[in-house]
Amino acid sequence: MKVIVVGGGIGGLSLALSLHQAGITVRVYETVWDLVPLGVGINLHPTAVRELTELGLADDLARAGVATQRLSYFNKFGQLIWSEPRGLGAGYNWPQYSIHRGQLQMLLLRRVRERIGSHNVRSGSRLISFAQSRDRVTATFQGGGSATLATDEADILIGADGIHSTVRRQLYRDEGEPRFAHQLLWRGAIDAEPFFGGATMIIAGHFNQRIVVYPMARGAKGGDLLTNWVCQMTVSDQALPREDWNRRVDKDRVLAAFERWRLPWLDAPALIRDTPDVYEFPVVDREPVQAWSFGRVTLIGDAAHPMHPTGSQAGSQAIVDARVLAAKLLANADPIEALALYDAERRPAMNEVTLRNRRLGPEAALQLAEERAPGGFDRIEDVVSRQELEAAVASFSLAAHLDAADVNGRPSFVNNGAVGR
């Protein structure tokens, strides 16, 4: 069997490694000619770290990322609402990592090139369209900047081509642009002094305005950590701003909105002011769809389920998609049946997570605290009960298949758990 993967992002590269591990021939096509480490922070939950470990990448991750040990929610004054252990400390058999998205992509790319051969990673090739017959898929690509078209054939084609997926557009011709939530994300990364011991992710604020901060790598000079920050804010802008992960924004706009956010343990304005490059990205998703798999073609990652960044799900869930899909192809002689089974297993859960993320997902406690105590509180128990806090976190965890019992207890998708525990 031969598979064409469209897109060399986190999902596409994880899929290439997984297919190779399953003994399936794969070729990756990526529109960007020269892949360089773009983006800022991303979180890998234990469910995804398990999968990358079973691909033999545990040491790569440990070197590149920071094993996140706690997640803490605060109100806009920096008062603690909720704090929980993460990764090994929360009973998972695998850590959680915060990591630079570009570094993660580069380490995956290096392993893909080693394992399937550089000639099977075709950069500078943009998918234009595909056509499927009863037993083949033919894909047409355009080479970097030239008008020359090239075609390739395979048994199946996977759209791992992100939020602006060409594959999805051909399957859902009338879908149009992503759905703008009238919120903006401002993102940056800078070497900073560690806070809370150097392995805590913090989220402070509420639905309309919040800040997410976490360390994701060692800093350039001893003691500092490369720290990712995201400011998210409701805006009155009606039009969808241009979605480009690398679009810089004037940091004065961010400072104006967050100038009062000097929290007891984090001077957010100073962090923003010191960051050389600040990027803007709109909060967008798409309506969940009724099918990802159409005969010999399917979707994974952001192409399948673009979602709000709440709960830091996109990277991890793209990796799990890749693993489930590879497992179905390994277990089923009929690729069309395999794609249908993958769709049936993954799509309902991801559609649910997409909708929950519009309502703050696991971070719903932030909004409860804001609505009930906008001026702050003496004791969180007087405002939001322990049961409410636990329920908000646990129900998301179950819906997204992140629960420790689920992650530790499920059989390996692809290789019976033999590699690199």
Ligand SMILES: Cc1cc2nc3c(=O)[nH]c(=O)nc-3n(C[C@H](O)[C@H](O)[C@H](O)COP(=O)(O)OP(=O)(O)OC[C@H]3O[C@@H](n4cnc5c(N)ncnc54)[C@H](O)[C@@H]3O)c2cc1C
């Ligand atoms: C440049 C960039 C920076 C990002 N930065 C962050 C970040 O800082 N934090 C964060 O949480 N998330 C970031 N993301 C999104 C994040 O990577 C995804 O939400 C998540 O990892 C799911 O990955 P994915 O593989 O589905 O999509 P992506 O990682 O978006 O990968 C899709 C890939 O498909 C390629 N592609 C698109 N169209 C075509 C086509 N027609 N033909 C061939 N190839 C195509 C793209 O160039 C891209 O490499 C970024 C994405 C990109 C592309």
